[in-house]
Amino acid sequence: MDFKEIKIAIIIPTYKESESISILADRILTIFPNAKIIIVDDSPVKENTKIKEQFKKKKDTINICSRFKKEGRGSAVIVGFKQALKNKATDFFFEMDADLAHNPDEIVNFLKKRNQADVIVGSRYLSESKITQWPLRRLILSKTINAFLKIWLGINLTDYTNGFRMYNRKSIEYVCSVSLKEKGFILLSEVIYRLKKAGFKIIEIPITFKDRTYGKSNAGIREHVNSLIGLVRIRFS
Known part of the structure; x- marks a missing residue:
């Protein structure tokens, strides 16, 4: 089967990622020319303008949702999913990072497993996964x-x-219909927890993870503290 014919939407949350987002979007559209890309950007006006300028000739395939202030990766992804759901033809919904840590060539690996689960998570920690150029300190913390x-x-x-995940339409409709408690990075965990409790099937596949090529991580100390607090809310929700 030609995976290029499958209707997919790819949600990419951004915050000061103007150096890398155009590279990522071009790579995605080279592989999947019919994909719909939704960029939810929390950057200040100046940075946001750079991103809009890069894609002004690609409005048919790339949609930019501008929020102009940092409201959290998690909430950005949900905004993107809700927008993507408006297209009734879309079958599968991806989220991935803008910093080139996730390889768009691996999208096809998710699609190959599309009938095996409602949600497919790209894992850095399966036996066949690969991690490159990531500082040991961050690797230990993540594990x-x-x-x-x-x-x-x-x-x-x-x-x-x-x-880096793929969801079918049913699972995304559920995620967008419930009241989620978190807005930051920890929403990744809340979504998994909510979906599993609701009976959705979740599997993992190995991915290759590369430390960001451009910019710097947006997860500061405050984000980590908020995530710890969020874990308590999630578990007892």
Whole structure:
């Protein structure tokens, strides 16, 4: 089957990612020319203008939702999903990071498994996964957090915090219909928890993860503290 014919939408949350987003979007459209890309941008006006300028000739395939202030990765993705759902022809919905940490060539690996689950999570921690150019400190922190989440939330996954995922329409309709408590990175874990409790099937596939090529991480100390507080809210929601 020609995977290019499958109707997909790809949600990309951005915050000061003007250096990398055009590279990522071009790579996606080279592989999947019919994909719909929705960029939800929280950058200030000046940075947002740069992004709009890059895509002014691609309005048919790339939609930019501008919020002009940092409201959280999680809430950005939900805004994108709600917009993508308006197109009744779209069958599968992706989210991925803008910093080139996720390889768009691997989108096809998700689509190959599309009939096996409602949600497919790209994991950095399966035996066939690969991680390159990531500082050891961040790797240890990420593995520790995910080990804790596995115990705390009671779901047998290896990677709760990676934002490279594919959802079918039914699962996204559910996510967009419930009242989610979180807005930041920790929403990745809340979505998994809510979907699993609702009976959706979730599987993982290995991915190749590369540390960001441009810019710097937007997850500061405040984000980590808010995530810890969020975990308590999620577990007892």
